[in-house]
Amino acid sequence: MTVPASVSADTLRSHLPPELELVNVSKKFGNFIAVDNVSLKVAPGTFHALLGENGAGKSTLVKCIMGFHAATHGDILINKQSRDINSPRDAYHYGIGMVYQHFTVVPAMTVAENLLLVRPDTPNVINWKEEYAKLEEFMASSPFKIDLNLPISQLAAGQKQKLEILKQLYLKSKILILDEPTSVLTPQEADEVLGLLREEVTAGRLSVLMISHKFREITTFADHVTVLRKGKFAGTGSTKELSVTDMAAMMLGEAKEARQVAKTKVDSDQIVLDVRNLHADRDNGLEAITGINLQIKSGEIVGIAGVSGNGQRELVEVLSGQRIATSGDVFVNGDRYKATRKEMYSHQVFSLPEEPLRNACVPHMSVAENLALRTFDRPPQAKGGVLLLFKAIRDTAKNLIKVFSIKTPSADTPVGNLSGGNVQRTVLARELSAEKIKLLIVANPVFGLDFAAVEYIHNQIVEARNRGVAVLLVSEDLDEILTLSDRILVMSEGKLVYESTSAEADLAAIGQKMAGH
Numbered sequence: 001m002t003v004p005a006s007v008s009a010d011t012l013r014s015h016l017p018p019e020l021e022l023v024n025v026s027k028k029f030g031n032f033i034a035v036d037n038v039s040l041k042v043a044p045g046t047f048h049a050l051l052g053e054n055g056a057g058k059s060t061l062v063k064c065i066m067g068f069h070a071a072t073h074g075d076i077l078i079n080k081q082s083r084d085i086n087s088p089r090d091a092y093h094y095g096i097g098m099v100y101q102h103f104t105v106v107p108a109m110t111v112a113e114n115l116l117l118v119r120p121d122t123p124n125v126i127n128w129k130e131e132y133a134k135l136e137e138f139m140a141s142s143p144f145k146i147d148l149n150l151p152i153s154q155l156a157a158g159q160k161q162k163l164e165i166l167k168q169l170y171l172k173s174k175i176l177i178l179d180e181p182t183s184v185l186t187p188q189e190a191d192e193v194l195g196l197l198r199e200e201v202t203a204g205r206l207s208v209l210m211i212s213h214k215f216r217e218i219t220t221f222a223d224h225v226t227v228l229r230k231g232k233f234a235g236t237g238s239t240k241e242l243s244v245t246d247m248a249a250m251m252l253g254e255a256k257e258a259r260q261v262a263k264t265k266v267d268s269d270q271i272v273l274d275v276r277n278l279h280a281d282r283d284n285g286l287e288a289i290t291g292i293n294l295q296i297k298s299g300e301i302v303g304i305a306g307v308s309g310n311g312q313r314e315l316v317e318v319l320s321g322q323r324i325a326t327s328g329d330v331f332v333n334g335d336r337y338k339a340t341r342k343e344m345y346s347h348q349v350f351s352l353p354e355e356p357l358r359n360a361c362v363p364h365m366s367v368a369e370n371l372a373l374r375t376f377d378r379p380p381q382a383k384g385g386v387l388l389l390f391k392a393i394r395d396t397a398k399n400l401i402k403v404f405s406i407k408t409p410s411a412d413t414p415v416g417n418l419s420g421g422n423v424q425r426t427v428l429a430r431e432l433s434a435e436k437i438k439l440l441i442v443a444n445p446v447f448g449l450d451f452a453a454v455e456y457i458h459n460q461i462v463e464a465r466n467r468g469v470a471v472l473l474v475s476e477d478l479d480e481i482l483t484l485s486d487r488i489l490v491m492s493e494g495k496l497v498y499e500s501t502s503a504e505a506d507l508a509a510i511g512q513k514m515a516g517h
């Protein structure tokens, strides 16, 4: 029986966190079952982790709790009463709030303004003095302290994520749902944010349901974990009793052997990418890249480490034709190169940019069409450059979906409906399946991906390198740079400030250079 939302919101939120229970929840999209009969319980004052491969159904499940999706089947129980949650407003009523992977704060406003904005009952005319006093009182009692007067543009990533959580505490949310909350934070920031949340949970003031791919965070901060596999419940248990191997086995089904592609020796002196004294500006006209020189040989992975915002994005954009350099020269295979679509094709340059859904896909077009974006006007997918052969496009797509294990209901599904990991695989399949590749440019290729997908994509990159492809890898993840690169560079304030082979890399020096010292 479903009980109407008649209990007063303040009554609910002034008490201990309620118990949240999902009973046999399913969610279908057309004929595709994204969540299949999943049950889980978040006991009051506990920290519950939700784990699963990309596409396992984690986001869909929490969107059902938040009322973004209507579950096709099943019950959501709050304090053992079945409740209808048809919108985030209903979720708010029951004291449930969500913090997303990406920030939703308004950059042009201050911390105080962002907090006020979040309230569903913000008055049309704000008595600032009164509201400000209340905000100061709230901030004094909150676990995170941020200066109310600071504009958002002056906050570091960790502070922004704290503000996202503060917004929910300000709304007096008692159950916080977090969707990969630490993916944009440094490990130190992540530990600080999760540590403070853990204290709130231990004090009985909050319950947390957190989607995460990071075993370390789950074992350090969560009490319980529920694992999903291909939309189905795959197991649950106390994090004290489950080992990382147990959790990985639940997540992947039959235990998978970690397959690491070994690097083979590639003897080549052929310089594929040659960048000379390159300069480029940011969107705001200030200089982002200040005189970069860089060469990459065939069969070499060159990793560029650095804190984001130091010109890496602009460099990748210049090399993939999305930004015009202000001066300097780029040569590919010895020829001057401006990264037009034609040049990229003739020089066999491919790229996996950051945020591929935004930068390398057309979200409302199908997986098949997105897979064909590079080749649709050439045989065998087109005749005479104009007549598109849709059967050939679909057949090629079906084959790539199989070879690259893209989880999609069909080749006709819009790519924007796929999970993050599968969008990444789609772009990688398109970019790596070309018969000949000379240069591959990849930026943060495994951001937000589960460990099986990380391993898969890393192996694909190493395999490409072993075939003689020159690879430019730009990543904020130092472990990724150290694992994959043959040569390591550090970028700071638009310049390359450190270089070594990976065998001779000095971690302390890299850290200092990344920090701008």
Ligand SMILES: Nc1ncnc2c1ncn2[C@@H]1O[C@H](COP(=O)(O)OP(=O)(O)OP(=O)(O)O)[C@@H](O)[C@H]1O
Residues within 6 Å of the ligand: 029, 032, 034, 052, 053, 054, 055, 056, 057, 058, 059, 060, 061, 407, 408, 409, 417, 418, 419, 420, 421, 422, 450
């Ligand atoms: N609106 C939608 N329409 C159709 N299919 C969808 C929609 N949203 C999600 N799906 C599909 O449901 C499945 C589960 O997706 P979901 O985003 O819940 O996975 P996830 O476990 O959160 O993955 P990730 O870790 O990559 O974020 C995926 O196969 C996805 O393609």
